[in-house]
Amino acid sequence: xxxxxxxxxxxxxxxxxxxxxxxxxxxxxxxxxxxxxxxxxxxxxxxxxxxxxxxxxxxxxxxxxxxxxxxxxxxxxxxxxxxxxxxxxxxxxxxxxxxxxxxxxxxxxxxxxxxxxxxxxxxxxxxxxxxxxxxxxxxxxxxxxxxxxxxxxxxxxxxxxxxxxxxxxxxxxxxxxxxxxxxxxxxxxxxxxxxxxxxxxxxxxxxxxxxxxxxxxxxxxxxxxxxxxxxxxxxxxxxxxxxxxxxxxxxxxxxxxxxxxxxxxxxxxxxxxxxxxxxxxxxxxxxxxxxxxxxxxxxxxxxxxxxxxxxxxxxxxxxxxxxxxxxxxxxxxxxxxxxxxxxxxxx
Ligand code: ATP
Numbered sequence: 001x002x003x004x005x006x007x008x009x010x011x012x013x014x015x016x017x018x019x020x021x022x023x024x025x026x027x028x029x030x031x032x033x034x035x036x037x038x039x040x041x042x043x044x045x046x047x048x049x050x051x052x053x054x055x056x057x058x059x060x061x062x063x064x065x066x067x068x069x070x071x072x073x074x075x076x077x078x079x080x081x082x083x084x085x086x087x088x089x090x091x092x093x094x095x096x097x098x099x100x101x102x103x104x105x106x107x108x109x110x111x112x113x114x115x116x117x118x119x120x121x122x123x124x125x126x127x128x129x130x131x132x133x134x135x136x137x138x139x140x141x142x143x144x145x146x147x148x149x150x151x152x153x154x155x156x157x158x159x160x161x162x163x164x165x166x167x168x169x170x171x172x173x174x175x176x177x178x179x180x181x182x183x184x185x186x187x188x189x190x191x192x193x194x195x196x197x198x199x200x201x202x203x204x205x206x207x208x209x210x211x212x213x214x215x216x217x218x219x220x221x222x223x224x225x226x227x228x229x230x231x232x233x234x235x236x237x238x239x240x241x242x243x244x245x246x247x248x249x250x251x252x253x254x255x256x257x258x259x260x261x262x263x264x265x266x267x268x269x270x271x272x273x274x275x276x277x278x279x280x281x282x283x284x285x286x287x288x289x290x291x292x293x294x295x296x297x298x299x300x301x302x303x304x305x306x307x308x309x310x311x312x313x314x315x316x317x318x319x320x321x322x323x324x325x326x327x328x329x330x331x332x333x334x335x336x337x338x339x340x341x342x343x344x345x346x347x
Pocket of ligand 1: 016037046
């Protein structure tokens with residue numbers, strides 16, 4: 001098991017501008033870290049640098065405290081699985097999975113046993129004789145995973161392994177990856193731009209924006225304590241209100257709101273509350289009368305827009321709570337769910 005650490009990594013391609021800026025991150029042994037971020041934020045570049053396919057311009061990459069910058073890719077013990085499950089089309093599944101072991105000159109009996117174990121781990125026991133073109137996309141992706149696992153890498157690097165799959169297969173493979181990681185205790189770094197995939201598989205998430213780390217933490221922390229409005233927006237659907245904080249009260253366009261957040265100093269703030277944290281019905285403090293302006297059913301949830309003075313609050317309710325346009329509702333904003341962000345330029 002291996003701890004991977006990045007120390008003040010910067011990287012520029014050729015003479016171009018830097019695409020990674022001072023990236024520092026530690027992935028504990030056996031941890032599943034997700035690198036999340038919009039397209040072009042530098043996720044794949046970091047993965048390739050860890051694999052040894054790119055050399056950082058500045059900074060260090062260490063496996064268990066030892067620098068690997070001068071260790072060639074094939075000796076690092078980091079294996080990368082790509083989005084486009086690049087299986088050898090002319091080899092059957094067994095030969096594909098065995099490939100890395102054959103290169104290591106291991107005896108045939110051991111190879112057969114290890115291949116069978118790796119296929120069983122991705123729930124494809126007995127698929128050795130199939131050809132890749134006889135498999136579904138999800139199965140091919142699982143073979144690619146088995147091929148990486150079979151050589152027992154120190155570090156498994158997964159580049160968008162779910163993005164070419166339909167939703168139900170995504171869910172299956174998320175579960176398989178999570179189980180493998182928990183059983184085998186492999187250090188995994190998983191790249192995705194999809195926050196739902198990230199939240200579902202990660203022990204911790206590192207959110208990248210424009211080549212720099214914006215926030216690192218457990219999935220829940222991005223919902224409950226985003227560091228700024230970009231992070232809050234990336235995680236979708238927050239309500240934002242400008243306000244002025246005086247102790248435990250914030251004055252807003254909705255009137256004064258009681259808050260719990262004592263970390264933020266008094267003065268201008270950006271008040272956020274997630275749509276699923278807004279409650280319907282009077283309850284203690286922070287009750288507001290709103291007028292339903294929109295309502296839509298989404299299966300597992302329903303979404304509602306409620307107008308209060310000139311502001312609209314978004315709320316997510318259960319699909320069984322039905323409201324009509326024009327209906328008056330009382331909204332409760334629990335103070336422990338209100339999060340205060342710093343005011344940035346132009347907000
Ligand atoms: P995506 O989700 O779209 O794959 P990403 O977050 O993985 O994006 P990277 O592929 O790491 O982003 O790219 C980061 C930046 O580096 C982008 O601006 C990209 O254009 C640039 N870049 C990537 N590869 C090269 C290259 N070989 N030469 C020059 N610039 C590159």
